[in-house]
Amino acid sequence: MARIAVAATAPFGADVLERLTASHEVVALLTRPDAPRGRGRRPAPPPAKEAALRLGIPALQPARLTGEVELGAETVVVVAYGLLIPAELLERGLWLNVHPSLLPRWRGAAPVERALLAGDEETGVTIHRTVAELDAGPIAAQRAFPIAPDDDAGAVYARAAEVAAELLDGVLSEREPEFRPQRSEGVTYADKIGPADRVLDLADADGSLRRIRALSPSIGAWAELHGRRVTIWCARVEAGSLVPLEVQPEGRRRMAYDEFLRGLR
Numbered sequence: 001m002a003r004i005a006v007a008a009t010a011p012f013g014a015d016v017l018e019r020l021t022a023s024h025e026v027v028a029l030l031t032r033p034d035a036p037r038g039r040g041r042r043p044a045p046p047p048a049k050e051a052a053l054r055l056g057i058p059a060l061q062p063a064r065l066t067g068e069v070e071l072g073a074e075t076v077v078v079v080a081y082g083l084l085i086p087a088e089l090l091e092r093g094l095w096l097n098v099h100p101s102l103l104p105r106w107r108g109a110a111p112v113e114r115a116l117l118a119g120d121e122e123t124g125v126t127i128h129r130t131v132a133e134l135d136a137g138p139i140a141a142q143r144a145f146p147i148a149p150d151d152d153a154g155a156v157y158a159r160a161a162e163v164a165a166e167l168l169d170g171v172l173s174e175r176e177p178e179f180r181p182q183r184s185e186g187v188t189y190a191d192k193i194g195p196a197d198r199v200l201d202l203a204d205a206d207g208s209l210r211r212i213r214a215l216s217p218s219i220g221a222w223a224e225l226h227g228r229r230v231t232i233w234c235a236r237v238e239a240g241s242l243v244p245l246e247v248q249p250e251g252r253r254r255m256a257y258d259e260f261l262r263g264l265r
Contacts, residue, residue: 001025002172005071006079007095008048011218012157013080016098017051019165020077024172027072029059032082048080065089077168078130085130095130096171097137100160102126102144104182106190107135112156114190115147116214117197122146123156125163127171129179134189138179141167152216152234198222200232205242209235220248226264 006017007030020026029052037044045053052059062069067088078085079098089095101111103126108114115123124144129137143163147156171177198215200208200223208221212235215221220231225244233254234246244257 002075003027003073004172005030005073005076006048007031007076007081007085008079009046009082010080011047012100012161014047014051015158015161016077016079016164016168017048017057018055019161020168021055021057022165023169026055026057029057030065030069030071030076030081031059031061033061033063067092075172079164087132090130090132094177096140096168096177097128097130097135098164098168099126099128099135100124100157100164101190102142103128103135103139104184104187106188108190109192111190112153112160113193113197113214113219114188116151116153116156117210119210120147123160125160125167127164127167128182136182138181140171140177140179143167150213152213153219154217193219200242202242205237205240208232208242209237225260230260 001024003025005028006020006026008014008017009032017029029048031046031048034043034045036042049059060069065083065086067086069089074093076093076095077098078095085095099111101115102124106114122144124142126139127141128139131137145159145163198219198221200211200221202208202223211221212232216233220233222229222231229250231248232244233248235242235244246254247257247260248254249260
């Protein structure tokens with residue numbers, strides 16, 4: 001059992017945090033400050049902090065990291081954290097980054113979403129040393145897994161969290177983990193998802209389906225249907241056309257597409 005701290009913010013980080021507590025002593029969580037969420041825009045804890053509270057793990061929430069941060073562990077697992085880690089902290093101990101892609105493919109903020117948008121047939125998880133350059137550190141462990149035709153981002157992230165915990169068990173069991181440099185060829189970048197990425201082109205049925213899968217179940221891709229802006233959460237392609245299955249009209253709840261159509265009458 002390793003004594004570690006975890007730096008995490010997003011749901012993927014929360015999932016990995018919970019899995020790590022089953023086999024390691026997690027002494028602290030480093031996460032981002034509470035932020036406005038939901039329709040009321042009231043301050044709420046990030047998903048990783050919610051998990052830490054359930055597990056009884058102390059949470060630190062600095063708005064900016066400095067060398068004064070003390071985590072109580074020489075090894076820190078970083079997973080979907082979202083803040084820059086200064087060189088002073090990186091030099092103080094071993095910082096292991098968990099990245100849900102087969103690095104050097106899809107470095108950056110949205111590796112699962114970009115893999116699905118690109119139609120990749122497989123992805124994976126890479127455990128690497130955290131360095132100043134974005135997701136460019138030497139690799140300690142890596143494992144690929146297939147992307148099923150009906151997988152959305154939620155399914156891929158769940159599988160990645162499972163694989164990440166298994167890989168970390170192996171890396172953390174080593175007194176001195178071995179690292180190999182990343183390849184210099186095949187580098188691609190997974191830019192953060194922006195408003196333009198959410199717009200569906202219904203004339204491109206296959207591309208629209210990839211976009212819907214990439215942005216489900218939390219971000220959402222939208223189109224104009226029957227004169228209304230509608231987020232499409234689930235769909236299929238039939239005879240070259242996109243067929244919505246689950247939708248959410250603007251300002252309303254999610255519903256089956258048939259229910260949406262009945263409401264138009």
